[in-house]
Amino acid sequence: MRSIWKGALTFGLVNVPVKVYSATEDHDVPLHQVHNKDGGRIRYQRICEVDGEVVPYQDIDRAYDDGEQTVVLTKNDLASLPSERSREIEVVEFVPSDQVDLLTLDKAYYLEPDSVSPKAYVLLRKTLEQTDRTAIVRFSLRQKTRLAALRTRGDVLVLQTLLWADEVRAAEFPSLDEDVRISAKELEMSASLVESFSKDFDPDEFGDEYQRELRTLIDAKLEQGDAIDTAATFGEQDAGDDGGEVIDLMEALRASVERTRAARAEKVGEPAPKKKAESKKNASKAS
Structure with missing residues (x-):
């Protein structure tokens, strides 16, 4: 694996130098589009709708459209925004692990100790294990401020980015507002069915x-x-x-x-x- 970022975990006066690696990869068979008549490759070009010309990537800016007006944001405009000003992964707080909603978990990264002695790294890992806590951290990566959960996976610290609260949709379904009665017998039979399917989870048993x-x-x-x-x-x-x-x-x-x-x-x-x-x-x- 090749590290994609270097920095340091910080909480209080403790500083833990780390390297960051992507923890997952995509194994889907790569496919591209072709013309069903002759097998020719389908290509997409960046064409300006005003003059009809193909525009080189270096001549492309970003823009925001509110439906009536468009605001063009140049590369200099975007460069003026807060970006990776710090190479620190700052611990904001330690929370009970069961309070981290699985729905908010996003991209996962492995952290490797990047110092002569991994003592501070191991100390943090063992502390998280013994206290059953997850560290909520804040850092910047690829010009975006991110919130993440720092947890343990075996002997490794894992950094898993979190969705912001307003990125998770509210589950509002009127059908769930109805008063549904479940009898003790139905619940007992359902639990019996669950028990018949129960076993320890082994992800290696499953494949795409x-x-x-x-x-x-x-x-x-x-x-x-x-x-x-x-x-x-x-x-x-x-x-x-x-x-x-x-x-x-x-x-x-x-x-x-x-x-x-x-x-x-x-x-x-x-x-x-x-x-x-x-x-x-x-x-x-x-x-």
């Missing part, structure tokens, strides 16, 4: 079936030769005086498909399929 099946599907298509050359999915231009002539992508795709079919036929010992032009020529001779 959709991603596994998607990978199996892709591998099967590759094995069957049901694929096209990646190079053929990109448009090409000839740098001429006329600004570039777009090569016929359909022809490139047809050639790729013919090569794939020929290679597959050769592999199984079958005669390679004739090209369309040759087939038409032979048909005309026969007639």
Whole structure:
């Protein structure tokens, strides 16, 4: 893993130098969009709606639109706002761990001690464990002020960013206002059902079936030769005086498909399929 940030945990006069690492990663199979007719890549361009020109990223500013007026915020405007002025992760308070609502937990990070001696790091970790407390901390990362929960996970301190209170929607459902009566027998049977499913949680027993099946599907298509050359999915231009002539992508795709079919036929010992032009020529001779 590569650290994404360095700083120090501070509470009172205690200073704990740490390195910050992303604790999670995405294993989804990467997919991109293509034209269903010819497999060509779909690309998005930053086009100005006023002059219709493609705008380079360095020429793009941010803006806020209130529905009637737009306020443009330049890079200098944004640079003047409070950002990562401090490399400190400041402990604001220590709270009972059960008071941290799981709904507010967001991105997780591992903290590694970044000093000659990890004593202060281990001391803080053991203190959190023995007191069953979670530290609420405040810090700045990527030009945003963040609130986070500092807790333990085995021998490691974990920093988990929290959603702000106004980012959590209120659950207001009129149907839950009704007076629902649950009998003792119903509650007993429900508890019995829960008990029959009860066991210790092992996350390794679960996996993303959709991603596994998607990978199996892709591998099967590759094995069957049901694929096209990646190079053929990109448009090409000839740098001429006329600004570039777009090569016929359909022809490139047809050639790729013919090569794939020929290679597959050769592999199984079958005669390679004739090209369309040759087939038409032979048909005309026969007639």
